[in-house]
Amino acid sequence: MTTEAGEHRLEFLDQTAFELMRATGRGQLMQCVWVYEHPVDFEGLKRFHRNFAESHGGRHIERSVLPFGRxxxxxxGHAPSEIQISDTTRPRNELMDWADELASLPIDPEHGPTWYLVVQPLTDGATAISMVGSHVIGDGFGAGLAIFEAVTGNVRDAGYDRPGERTRRQALASDIRQVARDLPETGRAFVKGVKLVYGKRRELAQSRKTRAAARGGPGEQLVAVPSIAVFVDVDEWDKQAESIGGNSYSLLVGFTARMAERLGRRRQSDGAVTLVIAINLRESLEDDRALAMAFANATVDPEKVTTDLSQARTVVRQARQSAKDHPDPTLELLPLMPWLPKPAVKGVAELLFAYSEDLPVSCSNLGDLPPQLAQVDGTSAEYVFVRALDQNVTLQEMQRSHGQLVVVSARINGKVVISVEAYEIGAENSKPRLRDLARQTLAEFGLNGVVD
Structure with missing residues (x-):
């Protein structure tokens, strides 16, 4: 894709994420939580807040003046939201409840705010700090880079305009030139899209019937998707991984596969677990994509991973390399997105992100994070975790995807941190149950950990 220098157009994948959010009302969020067991330096926190507002994490989206433009x-276009500091304390055991509640904050990547920084004193003397923001603005690595820059004070100037800085004539001329550049790619996407729609016409017709039958019914009610955080000492984690023929990543895969089994997400065909693994494609600081990633599909046998990770390690390595070498062909349809009316956007989502009987499980590994990411006030927090969150999730969506399991992990402050977000159709969907399942899974691997 070719874009005009200085225009900073969204890539097609980024625009697709934005349009899907608008069409479905479901918001994808990211959250980082720091727990300080020593006094917080509020001057340092304010400095971080100012710096982050100037980073890529503080950017907004400006629509084209053309209905089909990029x-x-x-x-x-305005100052960021102020740091929100609660004047009441909460018990430490309500940490995750408090973090969940922040998903209800109004977050909008176009009009803002795109992110919030919130402080919650705890009754045991600790202080929790949370940053929550739109996934449409950046992926996990992009968010981590923005936090790193804000902590260190080395914030890049991307050269973005302010909203409305172009005159209407300038905007029209520039946006029309961009449409002309995109036409060859759009034409190829149209041909492939017609073939794909024809090939999946029965599935799409059934999906439309299902949506129509559920409209206005109980399926449109919102549901809460429980989420927990697990902390394991890095040395213990690595020792266990090595003892059963794996590494840190394959042990995460094994943990995820066992959690998937406990949550009823094994394939009926062969009992395996299908993992969808996010792969970072960001290679330079000049890459300002929001979602610089690919997705690899890996099949893991959950029966073997507690005693032998060698197969899981090989499968994941091969899947990651295959995803880099052979991108998903359905992504070639993304150039169609600017031309689609809102009612058609959901249909494209079904083509791109088809709900599968394989019960896919999302597994993201951010790896070793720099220690600065724990220093939001300039000093190191005792506990840090990152996770994915969802806004406005309906029962119908959970039913169509047969539930959900999202696992995000990172290594920071001497801990392997694992966030688990899960929903199982027809089961008790609560944090206590999810914590019990996580403890059982840790025990299977001979691991000890703190589960919040």
Missing amino acids: PRWVKP
């Missing part, structure tokens, strides 16, 4: 990245 949006672009811009600086925010």
Whole structure:
């Protein structure tokens, strides 16, 4: 894809994520939580807040003046939201409840705010700090880079315009030139899209019937998706991984596969677990994509991973390499996104992100994070975790995807941190149950950990 220098257009995948959010009302969020057991330096926290507002994490989306044009990245048109500091304390055992509640904050990648920084004193004397923001603005690695820059004070100037900085004539001329550049790619995507729609016409017709039958019914009610955080000492984690023929990543895969089994996400055909693994494609600081990633599909046998990780290690390595060498062909349809009316966007989502009987499980590994990411006030927090969150999830969506399991992990402050977000159709969907399942899974691997 070719874009005009200085226009900072959204890549097609980024625009697709934005349009899907608008069409479905479901928001994909990211959250980082720091727990300080020593006094917080609020001057340092304010400095971080100012710096983050100037980073890529503080940017907004400006729509094209053309209904079928490409949006672009811009600086925010107003000051960021203030740091929100609670004047009441909460018990430590309500940490995850408090973190969940922040998903209800109004977050909008176009009009703002795109992110919030919130402080919650705890009754045991600790302080929890949370940053929550739109996944449409950046992926896990992009968010981590923005936090790193804000902590260190080395914030890049991407050269974004302010919203409305172009005159209407300038905007029209630039956006029309971009449409012309995109036409060959759009034409190829149209041909492939027609073939794909024809090939999946029966599935799409059934999906439309299902949506129509559920409209206005109980399926449209919102559901809460429980989420927990697990902390394991890095040395213990690595020792266990090595003892059963794996490494840190394959042990995460094994943990995820066992959690999937406990949550009823094994394939009926062969009992295996299908993992969808996010792969980072960001290779330079000049890459300002929000979602610089590919997705690899890996098949794991959950019966073997507690005693032998060698197969899981090989499968994941091969799947990651295959995803890099052979990108998903359905992504070639993304150039169609600017031309689609809103009612058609959900249909494209079904083509791109088809709900599968394989019961896929999302597994993201951020790896070793720099220690600065734990220093949101300039000092190191005792506990840090990152996770994915969802806004406005309906029962119908959970039913169509046969539930959900999302696992995000990172290594920071001497801990392997694993966030688990899960929903099982027809089961008790609560944090206590999810914590019990996580403890059972840790025990299977001979691991001790703190489960919040």
